Amino acid sequence: MSNTTQLLRFITAGSVDDGKSTLIGRLLHDSKSIFEDQLSAISKTSERRGMAAVDLSLLTDGLQAEREQGITIDVAYRYFATPKRKFIIGDTPGHEQYTRNMVTAASTANLAIILVDARKGVLTQTKRHSYLASLLGVPHVVLAVNKMDMVDYSKARFEEIVGEYKRFAAQLNLHDVHCIPMSALMGDMVVERGDNLDWYQGPALLELLETVAIDHDVNTSDFRFPVQWVCRPQTEEYHDFRGFAGRIEAGEVSVGDEVTILPSGRTTKVKEIVTYDGSLQTAFAPQSVTITLEEEIDISRGDMFVKSSAHLPKVEKEFEATLCWLSEAPLDKNRKYLVKHTTRMAKCLFSRLDYRVDVNTLEQHAVEKLNMNDIARVALKIQQPLVFDSYATDRATGSFIVIDEATNNTVAAGMIA
Template structure:
């Protein structure tokens, strides 16, 4: 390999996407094909899953066994948890958060969706838009996944019919008008035969759009982060206390929004003190600017008392500050959410306790209707909830910024993560 080619490999973009579906909609086949065609499945892995498939009495190679590595999963033939899979093309590296469609679907789908740039939703061409499609789409919308690829699969079983495809597209558009999904791409495919997955299908000359892989490689992701509202949650204070860096004090963290530059006039929350950025430091040296999701260390011109959980922002563009949060909450624990219950709440690098003041309604994830009379939020339920925190938080709506608009709830006593919330 030439040095130029090695260098080419170093300049790939990263796309995180999530897939959801049940066993028979061809999801494993599709992922298997993407991995196999991009040479991401190795011979010894293939050999191992071939043997395991035979042992389970299956007459095809079950690619789910590639990541269903836990003994219980293999014995029961089910996927228990979000599985992460990786593949790369010369253009992009991909991280797939593959979530099972049946068990704990909301919990797993929300987890997988929380970090995704794109959701891949599969529809069986013979069945069209079903309840599960709606549920997946609702969660993609709720979690503000910027892009959705809707793959209408098994086109080979409907004679590659353009009519069937367009009917499903219309159906979906009708339903999706009630959601907040801004970028949807419809792709007719056959995962089994490979039509429009990596190579263009000769069976569907009427389809002029991109293949799935081409779309994944080229979908525009550079504006997925919020580059406008400057937010820097302080994670850790760096104080070397060595002779060479005697008075050095830097605030380490990951940029959660906006672009920071040396010289910027900034405000520190909650103290409200104003200063200027002196330097933005990384191991390689000082930087001219920092933007999400960079991990850097910021030094300020003035000596201000700043600690973990504080936030550096622009004076003219501040987040909301307050102790009352309205969130869409996804519940992830067997014990239901308690009105007046106390939980630990974590937001950016800040932590406090909170009280559940009110459950406003539960959302039916299949019909999207609000159930104002049903306030039982149990495992895998989603509802709108009002929280009161013991400390002020600095937040944005989740719609504006996924980093500063998300929270988790932790149960005291067990220390389990029991809820995931998106601030309204």
């Protein structure tokens, strides 16, 4: 499974001025992941602003307008690599009105770094970000207690914050929480260990990012293969070829395995697994492959292959979900929307709005409509059956987006209960 450990996606979340941009800048700088011209440019900007040291936060504030305002608005993705792993960082804004940005970035993340200012401790925003991380099934969470240099690297202060955070985290579905004291400004416990936190025995941040086990973040047991495209080349050489192309979203499949095609329920065996680089005996998530079958079965885009012997997904026209409303136009219960789930698109109606969650207190409130950034429990009716798992079982087959038919805009993202 080595190829699933190559890439770690993580997000950073925190309040304004917690030092997120400086932390990412420090990661990129100290892991030698920036170019000389970038370093030169931010050195000049820092000098122009009269700063004594290079302002590493400038590395991540990529958009000029953001830089002028001094706040990070959209999700800025950054790529870097060390000899042990490749990384994609999603830098998400802290404000409540950008809840949707964090939801978007966290939906594919293996890990969330939640920053806390050592002087301020656990804030409402810390709790909100942790709730969203648990809601979106982020497998690993790092509580980064930053600005330890501002509290004289106090072990007692660190332990006080960790205690408070862990009491709160116990209410959430967070499985793997690491707490690291650090100073992004000084470089302590980010890439290098530094000289000021001798009392902390755990890994520095980069060491944790390089070694955290992510093999099990993908569902390896239940094979799920949504068909993206039916491949029938109209050439002399391949006139008999009929393959089904797509990405394996979970599990693995081998030549000779018996598969069931849903929603029809027909079964057959895998004849061949074809890729651009040649045929495979076995393929697993998240590989993109073309599968041929031993029997001719009527299959179209949006159908799903699963293993006949395994735990089967649900095939239904109704389900409950947690929804994050992304659009500035509120949800209109009287309108039809489109649901896009894996590779299938279907019309849907919202049959119930159960409640809205206050993302700051986790309280539930009755609700008649949903506004931008609201997170709510809803029920949907779909025009044709979808093949799905719960989001907790499989993030790929348990998630969907909602599209406004009139504008073609994505208006919501959902997680099936």
